Amino acid sequence: MVTTELTATISDAEWRVMRIVWTLKETDSHTIIDLLSKQHDWKAPTIKTLIGRLVKKGALAATKQGRQYRYTPQISEQAAMDAALLNELDQMCAMHRGTALVHVVDQLELSHNDVQTLIDHLEAKLPTAPDSVPCDCLPADCERSCES
Amino acid sequence: MVTTELTATISDAEWRVMRIVWTLKETDSHTIIDLLSKQHDWKAPTIKTLIGRLVKKGALAATKQGRQYRYTPQISEQAAMDAALLNELDQMCAMHRGTALVHVVDQLELSHNDVQTLIDHLEAKLPTAPDSVPCDCLPADCERSCES
DNA sequence: CTTCTTTGTTTACAAACGTAGTCTTAACTG
DNA sequence: CAGTTAAGACTACGTTTGTAAACAAAGAAG
Numbered sequence: 001m002v003t004t005e006l007t008a009t010i011s012d013a014e015w016r017v018m019r020i021v022w023t024l025k026e027t028d029s030h031t032i033i034d035l036l037s038k039q040h041d042w043k044a045p046t047i048k049t050l051i052g053r054l055v056k057k058g059a060l061a062a063t064k065q066g067r068q069y070r071y072t073p074q075i076s077e078q079a080a081m082d083a084a085l086l087n088e089l090d091q092m093c094a095m096h097r098g099t100a101l102v103h104v105v106d107q108l109e110l111s112h113n114d115v116q117t118l119i120d121h122l123e124a125k126l127p128t129a130p131d132s133v134p135c136d137c138l139p140a141d142c143e144r145s146c147e148s
Numbered sequence: 149m150v151t152t153e154l155t156a157t158i159s160d161a162e163w164r165v166m167r168i169v170w171t172l173k174e175t176d177s178h179t180i181i182d183l184l185s186k187q188h189d190w191k192a193p194t195i196k197t198l199i200g201r202l203v204k205k206g207a208l209a210a211t212k213q214g215r216q217y218r219y220t221p222q223i224s225e226q227a228a229m230d231a232a233l234l235n236e237l238d239q240m241c242a243m244h245r246g247t248a249l250v251h252v253v254d255q256l257e258l259s260h261n262d263v264q265t266l267i268d269h270l271e272a273k274l275p276t277a278p279d280s281v282p283c284d285c286l287p288a289d290c291e292r293s294c295e296s
Numbered sequence: 297c298t299t300c301t302t303t304g305t306t307t308a309c310a311a312a313c314g315t316a317g318t319c320t321t322a323a324c325t326g
Numbered sequence: 327c328a329g330t331t332a333a334g335a336c337t338a339c340g341t342t343t344g345t346a347a348a349c350a351a352a353g354a355a356g
Contacts, residue, residue, distance in 0.1 A: 013313075042316090068334080081244060085251075092229050093170070093171070094257070098262025102262070102266055110245070112278065117250050118249060121254055122267045125254075146225075196346095
């Protein structure tokens with residue numbers, strides 16, 4: 001059994017397609033093309049290409065139904081979002097991630113419920129939070145590091 | 149005067165270079181190559197290419213000093229981090245961004261101070277936070293949308 | 297002054313990506 | 327049954343990215 005590589009990297013344009021399928025849970029290319037060609041200036045063949053690439057990557061499943069296919073997501077939206085964000089954060093200086101999150105929280109529109117949940121989770125983290133997270137931009141044996 | 153495009157998109161590999169320069173604030177190619185060829189399996193020419201591209205993009209300034217250049221960041225690290233994260237979040241379903249943040253906060257190592265700052269900012273947001281943030285995956289005139 | 301070395305520039309090349317035309321085939325229409 | 331569509335497959339092409347070799351110029355060393 002081949003462990004299906006769910007780490008499939010989804011490009012920006014492909015992300016648009018995934019969002020449609022995630023939202024509709026199951027749909028056909030006609031619907032995707034219809035919705036996306038409105039939102040963007042994309043031609044039908046462009047969207048077909050994106051769908052094809054997503055199927056090849058294993059991000060979408062295509063099950064034949066008569067003449068056409070029905071597409072369903074093979075990866076969860078939330079998992080993809082989490083992975084994309086953590087991945088992005090991962091390549092940034094560990095010391096500054098916290099500040100970046102503060103800025104993000106400041107700028108993002110969040111529901112009352114989301115804000116409360118975040119507070120709860122953060123409160124839970126407080127007791128065990130380390131005094132500081134060191135910069136990891138340079139090799140460990142290097143004296144210099146980012147400033148706080 | 150040309151408004152220098154600070155929206156310069158920095159690729160993953162380039163990001164590694166920027167982190168070195170951000171941390172050292174000003175440095176030369178020798179230092180960058182030295183540090184990066186240890187961290188990764190990159191050959192010197194690879195890193196030279198990355199530096200060159202960053203200079204062309206305007207992310208790094210190169211000021212000649214004798215035979216070589218001194219490189220300094222032209223964009224702030226924190227600004228780049230914020231932009232990258234917000235950009236990533238921007239292409240995701242608005243309705244699910246909050247949950248993604250919760251997952252990120254859960255998984256990330258944050259300093260006590262960062263956690264407290266996040267709590268403070270979130271507390272401040274609570275009063276004005278909307279009841280819910282609607283899904284923006286489909287056109288507005290479409291009945292369907294993501295589930296909570 | 298000639299040679300070695302360091303630093304930067306040019307060129308290279310495959311994979312991924314954004315964008316889209318063309319072709320084929322199967323179904324719908326009349 | 328023939329013509330028209332619509333869906334998917336195949337092909338295309340310029341750009342960006344990751345990765346690196348080759349080359350040139352300018353100092354450093356002898």
